[in-house]
Amino acid sequence: MDLQKIKYFLALSEQLHYWKTAEKVSITQSALSRQIQALENELGLQLFERNKRNVKLTPAGNFLKEKWTLELSELEYIHQFAKQIHLGERGTITIAHPDSISASIMPEILEKITRLFPQLQIKLVQVLYENQLEFLKNYKIDLAITRDINSSAGIKSKKLYSDNLALVVPIDHPFNILEDLSAESLKQQKFILPTKDEGSSYSEIIQALFKHYDFVPDVFLHSEFGSTIIALVRQGLGIAILPDSYLHHQSPGIRFIPLPFKTDIYINWRADDHNPVLSNILNLIF
Structure with a gap:
């Protein structure tokens, strides 16, 4: 039959x-x-x-x-x-992204995807720096949006966006503008910084900033999560250096002072992955 x-x-x-x-x-x-x-x-x-x-x-x-x-x-x-x-119009895609772009470019990217592919299931995750490439190679995630330059074989990478670093201080802090910063004034501060990851190009940019001002920071706390760092700064426990994309999180009680150091955002994916969903999203973003 x-x-x-x-x-x-x-x-x-x-x-x-x-x-x-x-x-x-x-x-x-x-x-x-x-x-x-x-x-x-x-x-x-x-x-x-x-x-x-x-x-x-x-x-x-x-x-x-x-x-x-x-x-x-x-x-x-x-x-x-x-x-x-x-055709890549249905299925599931898992995207890892840094917390810093949760309220800036991620909503814009997701709006484009959901408008053109409303049947697509999207999973958003945050992955530690040391796990990003492993998760990508092992198909635990499909796209990794990072602030680090990729040099791993089998992974393609393309620059997506750039923003600046910013000094994050409590709203009542004496630092107001870039000119308030000097080696002497910065030495007096306690810093709350992102976790320092070996081989991370983002960590290297922050270290370059300290070298530029010629001082060694007094760092008493590290955190993987920018939103946690902002909450600690608001509490008066120290000051921080974060991407200025956190401005979009609209956190009250803190001030962002733009710094002349850029941090790039890259999108990474498996070079041999022919999933049509992935192709559609990459074509849409670029």
Whole structure:
């Protein structure tokens, strides 16, 4: 039994007229008769009662019409679903991103994706620096948005965006503008900094800033999470250096002082990954 025979049966069960049905499905009346008879032979039952004037469904035919209509509808849905997966319009993609862009470029990227691919499932995760490449290579994530330059084989990378570093201080802190900063004034401060990761180009930019002002910071606390650092700064426990994209988090009680140091954001993906969902998103972003 093939699907086409069932479609012919369902078409005839609606029309109950061989000539009209044959015209609708674009075959000859004799070919339609042969297809219906072959289906009845395969099933070992009669689907239609026929005479010179009328065609009507048998009880068995009526039962199969009801069931096959539902099954065919479900099957067509499955086929359509599969086609959307093939075209990259359905499926799931997992994106790792830094906390710093949660309220800036991430909402813009996600708005574009969801507008063009509303059926796509998106998972957003945050991954520690030392795990990013491993997760990407092992298919735990599909895209990694990072502030670090990638040099790993098998991973493609492209610059997405740039922003500046900023000194983050409590709102009542004496630092107000860039000119307030000097080696002497900075030496008097306690710093709360992101965790220093070996080999991280982002960590190197922060170290370059300290070298520029020619001082060694008094760092009493490190955190992987910028939102935690901001909360600690607000509490008066120290000052911090973070990307100025945290401005979009609209955190009250703190001040951002822009610094003349840029930090780039890169998007990374597997070079040999031919997932159409991934291709669609990369084409959309770039």
